[in-house]
Amino acid sequence: MALQYHENRGIDLFEAIPLPKDRLVQMDTYDLRFLRTGASLTKPVFAQAMGMPLRTYEDVEDGKVEYRPIHINAAQWALVKLCADGAIPNGLPIDVESIIERAHKEIKKRGQP
Known part of the structure; x- marks a missing residue:
């Protein structure tokens, strides 16, 4: 899976396995498809959970619409x-x-259940 380093964001998928800054890779529509199929989800279920119309999701996953970081965050x-x-x-x-x-460890550090 492609990863990208983000200095100014909170916890996200990209931070799971940080890459050296000289080896940055952009996530793309393949990675969106990878997340969906890896979780054994259909396009309609995933699109609805992401809060986007099915047709829009299909267009993004198929590369017909410009892929944006908001798509991976929603995913x-x-x-x-x-x-x-x-x-x-x-x-x-x-x-x-x-x-x-x-995130769970951070919540526990603050004494929250």
Whole structure:
């Protein structure tokens, strides 16, 4: 999976396995498809969870519409929500699971349940 380093963002998929700055790679529509198929989700289910019309999702995944970072952020959050609802039978991609684990550790450090 392609990863990109982001200095000014919160926890996101890209931070799961940081790359040296001289080896930056852009995520693209292939990675969006990878996240969806890796979670055994259909396009309609994933599009709805991402909050976008199915046709728009299909156009993004098929490369007909410009891919933007907001798409991967929406995909990450959709995976988290679907997992919490029990809709992902095979679990989350390891990168997304590591984000949740790190967030959980931070919450525990602050003394929150």
